[in-house]
Amino acid sequence: MADYKEGIDWLLSNGFIIQGIVCDGLRGMFQLFDNHKIQMCQYHQISIVRRYLTQNPELAASVELWELTKRLTKSKKEDFLHQFQEWEQKWIDFLRERNFDKRTGKSYYVHKRLRSAWLSLKRNMPYLWTFYDYPHAELPNTNNSLEATFADLKTKLRNHNGLSKKHRQLFIDEYFRLKFLHKYPQK
Numbered sequence: 001m002a003d004y005k006e007g008i009d010w011l012l013s014n015g016f017i018i019q020g021i022v023c024d025g026l027r028g029m030f031q032l033f034d035n036h037k038i039q040m041c042q043y044h045q046i047s048i049v050r051r052y053l054t055q056n057p058e059l060a061a062s063v064e065l066w067e068l069t070k071r072l073t074k075s076k077k078e079d080f081l082h083q084f085q086e087w088e089q090k091w092i093d094f095l096r097e098r099n100f101d102k103r104t105g106k107s108y109y110v111h112k113r114l115r116s117a118w119l120s121l122k123r124n125m126p127y128l129w130t131f132y133d134y135p136h137a138e139l140p141n142t143n144n145s146l147e148a149t150f151a152d153l154k155t156k157l158r159n160h161n162g163l164s165k166k167h168r169q170l171f172i173d174e175y176f177r178l179k180f181l182h183k184y185p186q187k
Contacts, residue, residue: 001028019137037134040127041143042073052117061091062114077129
């Protein structure tokens with residue numbers, strides 16, 4: 001988190017205007033940058049739900065939540081929120097089911113992974129639609145283009161793996177200068 005903060009602080013101190021931040025949902029990011037518009041990458045949210053539910057869930061509630069989640073990037077905000085609320089109302093009792101462990105004397109939720117998927121969506125919901133709520137900021141709903149840029153840079157660096165630290169830094173600086181020169185021409 002300190003690296004992200006340092007990067008944002010550097011950008012601000014060098015005259016950049018931050019329209020918003022698109023992130024993968026790293027814990028603490030939303031609180032650290034709460035003075036900026038933050039868009040959680042919708043594909044990362046889908047991946048989080050998939051990790052909890054798998055791609056082929058067996059429980060009916062999990063199947064429905066997974067099908068809804070897969071439509072996240074193609075849905076309108078109002079439609080998705082409505083469908084999510086309907087799903088919650090339908091399955092809330094199921095989500096609250098608890099069992100009692102006689103050995104420990106404690107109760108626990110029966111459908112832990114489903115609850116985790118649901119709570120992740122619920123907790124991140126305010127950040128999944130920033131691009132929609134602030135169209136003038138022109139934020140993307142995913143960080144795919146950024147990740148593609150870094151994948152390309154990593155490939156190029158692997159092809160030049162003998163570079164010293166100094167030359168590696170020059171390579172990275174020049175890569176980004178050329179990559180974004182057309183987007184942000186120098187004055």
